[in-house]
Amino acid sequence: MASPVPSRPGRTLAALAVLTALVYGLIWVAAPDSIGDDELSAADKYRPRLGLDLEGGTSVILTPRRASGEGSVPQDSLNQAVSIIRNRVDSFGVAESETTTAGDNIVISIPGKQDKSILDTVQQTAELRFRQVLLSGAGVTAPAPSASPSPTASGSATATPSGSPSATPSPSTTTDSRAVPGALRANSSPSPSASPSGSPTPSPTASATPPPVTPGTLGAGALTPELQQQFVALDCSDPEAVRQTLRAPGADRPKRPLVTCDEDGAEKFVLGPAEVLGTDVSSASAGLESNSQGIPTGGWEVQLDFTGDGKRKFADITRRLAAETGDLNRFGIVLDGLVVSAPTTNEPITGGNARITGNFSQDEAESLANVLKYGALPLTFDAGEVQEVSATLGGDQLRAGLAAGAIGLFLVVLYSLLYYRALGLVTVASLAVAGIVTYGMVVLLGWQLGFRLSLAGIAGLIVAIGITADSFVVYFERIRDEVRDGRPLRVAVESGWARARRTILAADFVSFLAAVVLYLLSVGGVRGFAFTLGLTTLIDIAVVFLFTKPLVSLLARTKFYGGGHRLSGLASDRLGTTRSTLATRPSRRRGAPTPKEA
């Protein structure tokens, strides 16, 4: 027989109170002080974060597919896609916008109203292109670069052709890969190639060919005075803004030269037409760098393999670039409009695989490799679902949802009071506690995990009222069963609990399993629903164990309940026992109490 531990109900209740206080305390810590420019008041911090269907805003669900058609999208490409899309969304400057993956979909939430251009923007295929550098300069032309890191500080990197074994015995050649942020800044060697800010060095051929350059012109010949003017005018203090303008139709065409910045705005470039595309890259990986003797130098490098076609193209560009000096010796790796890296080339790389070296840290090498890898697999994004909800409609939905919750709660309370009489008050109190804990958790998870309460989520909460109340029903019925067996209430409360507990746990487990499976394998509204359902199932268990059970134990000691008052819900005549049996105090002896006539 289950050993009823009378335990210490008071202590358990106190533990619950502490836990609840902890949740509410954590909210204060977890909530930010401001979102965007808006200060958050204390009331705002304790308000659940609402989903876009309730608050109004734009939500976009994208399904990435390989541009080539068939095949699944590898996880690292997906992550890369998310960070690319996040960049694009952020360039709109919306506070609080979120871009995340859900399964193999990408979910973008933008609170407040936005125009549809967001969709077009995020849906664009991100293309990786290799372009020759025609001209480069400090990103910010202003005399006081103050905030931005000194753009001229750059290190030297080496690109070594590793694929051609019979190549030159001393393969290391100096390259400049300054666009990899941070990595090279510590290195204080002066910029070898950057031209003085603002004053472009006109290339001799440029002046000789003033008429508009035909698309496809390669080399210095592509550098027209117009491009130079654009270059001078370009301000790289906000690279995302530059990315945004380049996204306009026709602004960034592969066959045309491009004037742009690098990703952290430290340098700006005039770039020639794209000569090698991301699809020409077959793979890229980060690895430990080693010198010509094969001894590791301790640094990191990025190894790059090309496809058959890419090999030829890359050989062409490196062959031509190797013969050049200065800016023209470099090629820019451009992703989504901005330069990711711009190494120099010292010799033709014909073997189809190259190494980009520099003072990379592991992270930097890996992120560059990811960019290159992603370029090898350009993704298109199918718009799965695009939803723009006006704030008023969202408000209507919220009100209806809350109204439904209120009505449902009222009916449940009414029913349990009618059926269980005063015992129903325990249900009401337990539901209230569950409500307080759930509210706290929803707010906390909103700040902590970015959980937003959607309409489906609210439905999950309302449905959970039933599941939570059911745990009490199971327990109460068990107590009454025990009482019907002739046990005194104080014993029945414990022995009934021992058996109800198993049933509650098994049933909640099934419910929780459903929630987890739903959450893991779904997207959109289903996910929000599953989340709240799973959350409330856990809270149900906590409340039954930490609140309802101890409370009933305490109440069983009172005269009203323990004595089986007519309205207590444990009235002896209705349960088919006698008041005396019901009210018997548990004897010290183990085993059944001997009934005494009162």
Added chain:
Amino acid sequence: MSRLGTLGARLYRGEVSYDFIGHRKLWYGVSAVLLVVSILSLLVLRLTLGIEFRGGAEFRVKSPTVSDDAVRETVANVVGGEIVVQRVGSDTVRAQTETLTSEELEEVQTALAEEFDVASEDVSTQFIGPSWGQDISSKALRALVFFLLGVVIFLSLYFEWKMALAAMIALLHDLVITAGLYSLIGFEVTPATVIGFLTILGYSLYDTVVVFDKVRENTHGLAGGSRMTYSGAVNLAVNQTLVRSINTSVIALLPIGAILFAGVVLLGAGPLKDLSLALFIGVAVGAYSSVFIAPALLAGFKEREPAMQALAKRVANRKTGSTTATTRRQTGPSEEAPATETGSPVAAGAVPAGAVARRPRPADRKPSSRSQPRKGGGRNKSGKKRR
């Protein structure tokens, strides 16, 4: 209510009991009819797929001056194709079109905003790609398969595989009937409906788990004795959990009914309505099957086992053998629970195999248990304990 309260006690003691197992053919029949209706409805009426599954665009305008025809006209001026217009709530109209480009989407939105003199932000739009619906349905299907696998494993470990099988059949029964009735009522199938369907899985099983838990308790050590058949023990369990089943279902249905009300009356069209309808039907059917179908199936499976057949034979012999034996054992049905608790066979012919309250045995059973002094239950129990 109080009637139900005392009924609970009498059901528990076996004074009143309904022979669920004995009448199983009747309830199988009821389910068969429901299943046939559901399948026919699914085949003939089909499920009306919502825009989320077809792909397309949806606009919602909220304005006091809004009217169906005006909305239709405004939208038709901008784009062609089929346009479905529906009133939602008191002052909102919803228009659905075929798939649009984002320019068209914006044009329609602007046109609607101008027509009804609201800010363009106040026209809600939704665009669903043509393949999106398939994506989520195949995901939902995958979720279903994984969930069922998980549950079968859990139930097989927690109970036994025959219980898992009975629970699964009951679950499928619930799903088919829910889908059928849903199509009969004619609501659109939206992702919210899918949510509802998937939730029923949990709910329906939850009920069954509670009943089976009691069955397991009642049948513990049963095969060794000769007092009650497996079916009898199952029947007792169903009767004992009947009040709980009713209470639970009512309590679950109340909030769902509230959502259904809010969804239909306050919002008109939207996820709340679809979700709650699927849930409402599903929970009701789930409660029904957990009482009438799942235990009967289980009893059917178990009665095929040689051990259980032998048990049934022994019980039958006992019954014809001596009535006195039965009455002597009639120490009061209130003993049942403690009996199972201590691992001894379930007490007495409280519910003799497949018998009903109004059939042979109860005649002498009822008085006997009445005549027992109430506190006798307690005394018996203590006697039992010492044993």
